Amino acid sequence: MSIRMVPSENVLGGTLSPCSSAPLTGFFRDGHCNTCAEDSGSHTVCAVMTAEFLAYSKYVGNDLSTPRPEFRFPGLTPGDRWCLCAGRFLQAHDEGCAPKVDLAATHARALDIVPLAVLREHAAEG
Numbered sequence: 001m002s003i004r005m006v007p008s009e010n011v012l013g014g015t016l017s018p019c020s021s022a023p024l025t026g027f028f029r030d031g032h033c034n035t036c037a038e039d040s041g042s043h044t045v046c047a048v049m050t051a052e053f054l055a056y057s058k059y060v061g062n063d064l065s066t067p068r069p070e071f072r073f074p075g076l077t078p079g080d081r082w083c084l085c086a087g088r089f090l091q092a093h094d095e096g097c098a099p100k101v102d103l104a105a106t107h108a109r110a111l112d113i114v115p116l117a118v119l120r121e122h123a124a125e126g
Contacts, residue, residue, distance in 0.1 A: 003036050009108040011119055017104040019046035020081035023074045033083035033107045041085040042113060046105035048124050049080045053099040056092055081105075086113035093118055100124035 005028070008016035021031040027043040028034050035044050047053070054065045054076060064082065067075035076082055081102065090113060092098040101122045110119065 003038050005034050005036050006107070006109055008032060008034055010104050011106045011108055011111055011116055012103055013108075014104065016107055017046075017102070019083050019102065019105040023076065023080060023082070025081065025083045027083065029072075033105060033110075035107055035109050042087065042109060043083040044086050044107035044110035045084045045089040045114065045119070046102040047082055047084040047089060047099040048102065049076050049078050049082060050097075050099050051078045052097045053092055054078065056095065056097045057088065060088075060091070062088065086110045090114045090118065093122065098122050 010016045016032055016034070018031045019025050019033050024031055026032050026034055027039045033044045033046050035042060057064050064076045067073060089098060101119050102124050103119060106119060
């Protein structure tokens with residue numbers, strides 16, 4: 001069985017921009033928020049981490065700030081960019097602590113879960 005990547009289009013209809021290579025992010029760890037049918041979490045939102053969001057994520061059971069070397073995960077700090085699960089982003093939005101989003105680096109499949117208006121509300125500058 002081979003994994004088939006969904007075409008790399010962003011929520012604005014253009015080519016998907018890179019999210020982060022340091023730390024290296026993405027379901028495929030290719031620096032992009034690419035996705036496929038096997039990506040059940042839909043790691044499609046390119047989010048810019050904030051202290052508030054990292055604390056929230058840890059509180060709801062997904063500690064993104066603690067390094068996990070066994071998974072080649074350095075732990076995230078405020079300002080890091082990360083391909084976040086679309087559902088977690090929407091949950092954080094509903095709780096009032098969503099991080100900023102790089103729309104050009106957010107995969108179009110995020111729109112299956114998060115309305116574009118919500119993503120635009122949290123758009124990062126530049």
